[in-house]
Amino acid sequence: MPTDLVLTVIANDRPGLVERLSDAIAAEGGNWVESSLARLAGEFAGIVRVQIADERLDRLELALDELGQHGLSVTVRRGAAQPEPAGSHAHLSLVCQDHPGIVHAVAAALARFDVSIDELATEVFSGSMSGERMFGAEAEIILPPDIDEGELRAALEELAGDLMAEIDLKDVGA
Numbered sequence: 001m002p003t004d005l006v007l008t009v010i011a012n013d014r015p016g017l018v019e020r021l022s023d024a025i026a027a028e029g030g031n032w033v034e035s036s037l038a039r040l041a042g043e044f045a046g047i048v049r050v051q052i053a054d055e056r057l058d059r060l061e062l063a064l065d066e067l068g069q070h071g072l073s074v075t076v077r078r079g080a081a082q083p084e085p086a087g088s089h090a091h092l093s094l095v096c097q098d099h100p101g102i103v104h105a106v107a108a109a110l111a112r113f114d115v116s117i118d119e120l121a122t123e124v125f126s127g128s129m130s131g132e133r134m135f136g137a138e139a140e141i142i143l144p145p146d147i148d149e150g151e152l153r154a155a156l157e158e159l160a161g162d163l164m165a166e167i168d169l170k171d172v173g174a
Helices: 017-027 054-070 103-113 150-162
Strands: 001-011 031-040 042-052 073-077 089-099 117-124 131-144 165-168
Touching: 001 017, 001 031, 001 054, 001 103, 017 042, 017 054, 042 054, 054 073, 089 103, 089 150, 103 117, 103 131, 103 150, 117 165
Parallel strands: none
Antiparallel strands: 001 042, 001 073, 031 042, 089 131, 089 165, 117 131
16 A cells, blocks of 8 residues: 655755656656746745555655755655535735735634635735735635635625735636
8 A cells, every 4th residue: 555645855956856856766666756847036935745655654754854955845745635624716816016914814813714725925025006006816615515605705805905915716616
């Protein structure tokens, strides 16, 4: 029975990092199942799910630890893959002027309704007309089965007013 691992990876960005990581996994017969990798502020960061035969697990962990000699920091978390939370999927987008606390405010509002954030991507960019710093967020979320959609929408509208933001919630109940 294979073991599921979740790896977190960070390093100064440079060519060949994914190759070096995948070499270590492949050399021990591991299966790269899913991942999300990105370059942020000159750093390479990611999360990778790997499956590996139990008898090769210790060797893979050792190989991943040795990647530190090459400036690649890998943290390994063992465990069975967790099932996706029950509920319906939705997409949330937000745009407003950039200022501290935006992600915290949105995360707190979603947490009050037990909404899970499946994926979150954010960026700061220059406004096309004003040149001001703008903040944008795109999130894939999972709404719990018993959510009151009207209450969630009202809370997001209130939050949009507080943040002076445009917030759009799509595919509720899909």
